[in-house]
Structures are given as structure tokens and as C-alpha cells.
Amino acid sequence: MKLLDAVIRRGESMDAVAANATRGLAPPDRALAIAISAEVCRHLVDLDALIDSATAQPLPADVKARMALRIALVQALVLGTPPHAAIATALPLVSGGPRKLVHGVFGTLIRAEAKLPAMPTLPEDVALRWTAAWGPAMVEGASAALAAAPPLDLTIKEPARTAEWAERLGGVSMIPGHVRLPRGGDVTRLGGFAEGAWWVQDLSAALPARLLGSGKGRTVLDIGAAPGGKTMQLAAAGWTVTGLDASERRLDRLSQNLARTGLEAECLRGDGRKLPDDREWDAVLLDAPCSATGIFRRHPDVLHRIMPRDIANRAELQALMLDAAAGVVKAGGSLVFATCSLEPEEGEGQIDAFLARQPYWSIDPIRTDEVPAGVHVAEQGWLRITPPDLAEAGGVDGFFMARLRLG
Numbered sequence: 001m002k003l004l005d006a007v008i009r010r011g012e013s014m015d016a017v018a019a020n021a022t023r024g025l026a027p028p029d030r031a032l033a034i035a036i037s038a039e040v041c042r043h044l045v046d047l048d049a050l051i052d053s054a055t056a057q058p059l060p061a062d063v064k065a066r067m068a069l070r071i072a073l074v075q076a077l078v079l080g081t082p083p084h085a086a087i088a089t090a091l092p093l094v095s096g097g098p099r100k101l102v103h104g105v106f107g108t109l110i111r112a113e114a115k116l117p118a119m120p121t122l123p124e125d126v127a128l129r130w131t132a133a134w135g136p137a138m139v140e141g142a143s144a145a146l147a148a149a150p151p152l153d154l155t156i157k158e159p160a161r162t163a164e165w166a167e168r169l170g171g172v173s174m175i176p177g178h179v180r181l182p183r184g185g186d187v188t189r190l191g192g193f194a195e196g197a198w199w200v201q202d203l204s205a206a207l208p209a210r211l212l213g214s215g216k217g218r219t220v221l222d223i224g225a226a227p228g229g230k231t232m233q234l235a236a237a238g239w240t241v242t243g244l245d246a247s248e249r250r251l252d253r254l255s256q257n258l259a260r261t262g263l264e265a266e267c268l269r270g271d272g273r274k275l276p277d278d279r280e281w282d283a284v285l286l287d288a289p290c291s292a293t294g295i296f297r298r299h300p301d302v303l304h305r306i307m308p309r310d311i312a313n314r315a316e317l318q319a320l321m322l323d324a325a326a327g328v329v330k331a332g333g334s335l336v337f338a339t340c341s342l343e344p345e346e347g348e349g350q351i352d353a354f355l356a357r358q359p360y361w362s363i364d365p366i367r368t369d370e371v372p373a374g375v376h377v378a379e380q381g382w383l384r385i386t387p388p389d390l391a392e393a394g395g396v397d398g399f400f401m402a403r404l405r406l407g
């Protein structure tokens with residue numbers, strides 16, 4: 001309840017509040033609380049529609065009774081908890097309150113064999129925003145993507161050994177250096193984890209670093225580097241990497257990931273809006289902080305907490321970071337900009353505005369041979385990935401990326 005309150009009522013990120021909100025719970029109970037909260041966010045619109053179908057008056061959005069019903073219903077209808085156990089965990093949440101109402105509505109829906117639709121309904125504001133930006137087929141694709149558990153993508157440290165790892169782990173590769181597995185359990189128990197032969201990274205998220213190619217003898221600044229998926233790709237591709245991030249806690253995770261994989265990078269804490277004025281790099285990768293609406297399959301809370309003002313705020317921060325990044329690239333160098341967002345303001349609009357401000361920069365078009373088969377490069381030369389892409393192969397996170405060159 002605390003976790004869902006933080007996300008749905010206060011607009012906080014589930015990842016950010018999970019540790020605090022579940023403090024004191026034993027690990028299995030914590031995992032269950034997080035799973036329930038994620039599934040409530042995934043099915044929120046349809047859960048509320050069911051609840052409203054069984055009450056004479058719609059319950060206010062923020063009352064405990066509605067939240068308790070969402071929690072009970074998601075356990076019974078999605079997580080396979082026997083109904084009596086599901087309601088038993090939810091009733092204490094309304095102790096001293098409308099227990100009878102909650103019990104009654106839950107019982108009515110369970111007796112009527114209520115079901116949730118196979119494709120979850122997106123919140124209306126999100127559906128409207130994405131229809132306006134990308135059209136109705138994208139919204140349908142997003143709904144389908146929300147229904148399915150995403151597969152597990154791995155980036156292989158030594159791309160030449162991709163086939164060997166695909167066979168060892170029982171996965172398929174969609175581009176050299178990538179292996180896709182069906183969603184599994186504990187990744188730390190998979191072969192190769194302890195020796196650092198791979199790391200978990202969605203296929204979309206693995207594309208921006210690839211756009212810089214091999215880096216033997218060259219330097220790259222990775223801005224917004226932590227927890228390090230792209231830093232590790234760049235280091236594995238031979239670059240001398242400086243990974244910069246504003247968060248000390250996330251930089252610790254970057255250091256742990258580098259230690260596990262045996263890769264090297266200089267780790268710097270800093271603000272990507274104010275970069276050192278006495279250093280330059282051959283290339284810069286800016287994996288910018290963004291609304292993260294592209295990762296809604298794994299983090300359905302973004303669908304309920306990201307508001308237009310959040311998108312505008314992130315876009316403003318990205319513009320400052322892009323200008324700062326452009327200022328530390330050596331003549332003739334490259335700058336890759338990426339966001340895991342499905343909002344044009346954090347992608348196409350950002351690059352159009354950058355090129356209007358910075359006349360010495362231009363787009364270095366991404367080539368089709370640099371991306372997995374089935375992903376289309378836009379005519380402007382950038383890559384916009386939306387949910388219908390590669391759907392038959394398990395889908396990919398929504399992403400935007402562009403490669404820019406000075407001159």
C-alpha cells in the first residue's frame with residue numbers, strides 16, 4: 001500500500017521508494033510487495049473499471065478501499081493467489097474502515113468470475129499522447145507489449161563468442177554481441193554471470209554504444225554512465241572510457257559491474273551540465289536522464305506518474321547536457337544522444353532544437369547494418385524504436401538515438 005501510494009498518489013518512482021516502503025519486510029515478502037505493486041500499475045485502468053462495475057457509486061481514486069481492492073484483485077486475477085488468501089492480505093489495509101464494502105465488492109467480482117483483458121488498457125492521457133505522436137497502431141502495440149513479460153537480453157563481453165553463449169544459455173542472438181533468453185529467474189545463477197562474461201541490457205539500450213564502433217586508442221566520455229551497461233560496452237570495444245554520473249550510489253553500482261566483468265573505466269562524479277573545461281574526448285555518449293516511458297514493460301509505474309511537466313523538465317535538462325557534451329568533443333569527433341523515452345520532446349524535438357542552436361553539428365546517419373534486422377532507421381538518420389518493433393521476437397524497450405558529428 002505504501003509503495004503504491006508513493007507511485008500513484010505522489011508520483012514517485014517505484015525503484016526509488018521500494019527500499020524504504022518495504023523496510024522491515026522479510027526478502028520473500030518484499031519481493032511479493034514489489035510484484036503486487038508492479039502488477040497493479042500494469043493493470044490499474046482495468047482493475048479500476050472492474051471495481052467501478054461492482055460499486056453503486058464510484059469510490060474516490062485515493063481512498064484506502066480502492067487501493068485495498070486493487071491489491072486483492074491483482075493477486076487473485078493475475079498472480080494466482082487463492083481468493084481467500086488475497087482478500088485476507090488486503091482487509092487489514094482498511095482496518096477500522098470499510099472492510100465490509102471491500103469484502104463485498106471483492107466477493108461479487110470473484111463470484112462473477114471477473115477477468116482482466118488480455119491486453120491491458122493504457123491510461124487515457126498516455127494513450128492520447130502516444131496516439132498524437134505515433135498513431136493508433138503504436139498504442140495497440142504498447143498495450144500488447146504491456147501484457148507480455150519482456151524477455152531477458154544479455155550483452156556479451158566478447159562479441160566473437162556470441163554463438164557459444166547463445167548455445168550455452170539456450171538463447172537466440174538478434175545481433176552479434178547479444179543473446180535473448182525467455183524471461184527467467186535469478187540471473188546471478190546463469191552460467192557466465194560470476195565470471196562477468198555478459199551483463200543484462202535490453203537490446204534497444206545496447207544500440208547507442210554500438211554506434212561509436214571500435215575505440216582502439218581513442219577516448220570517450222560516457223555521460224549518465226551508471227549503472228554502466230554502455231560504459232562496459234565501450235570498454236569492451238577498446239575505448240578508453242571516462243564514465244560520469246551525478247549519483248554516487250549509482251556510481252558504486254558502476255564500479256561493482258566493472259569489477260565483475262574485469263573491464264576498466266575512469267569513474268567521475270559530476271554534473272553533465274557543467275563538464276571540465278580543460279578536457280576533450282574523441283567521442284561522447286550522452287545517455288540522458290529522461291522520463292523513461294520507453295521502459296514501461298518492466299516499470300509500468302511510469303505510465304501513472306510521468307506527467308507532461310516531467311517530460312518538459314527532463315527535456316530542458318537534456319538540452320543543457322547536450323550543449324555541454326558538444327563542448328567537450330574533439331574536432332572531427334562524434335556525439336551520440338540517447339533516451340529510453342517514447343516522447344518526441346526527448347528525442348526528435350531535442351535533436352532538431354540542438355541542430356538549430358549548434359550550426360557546426362550535423363547528423364551522421366545510422367546505417368541499417370548497425371541495427372538488428374527489423375528495426376528501421378528514420379529518413380533523418382536517427383533511430384526511433386517504439387513498441388510494435390520486433391514484437392514477434394519478444395519486443396524491445398522504446399528508445400531514441402542519434403549520432404552527431406562536428407563539422
Ligand SMILES: C[S@@+](CC[C@H](N)C(=O)[O-])C[C@H]1O[C@@H](n2cnc3c(N)ncnc32)[C@H](O)[C@@H]1O
Pocket residue numbers: 223224225226227228229230231244245246247250270271272273287288289290
Ligand atoms: C538512463 S540512466 C543511465 C544508464 C546508463 N547509461 C547505462 O547504460 O547503464 C541516466 C543516468 O543519468 C544520471 N544523471 C542524472 N542527472 C545527471 C546530471 N545532471 N549529470 C550527470 N548524470 C546525471 C543518473 O544518475 C542516471 O544514472
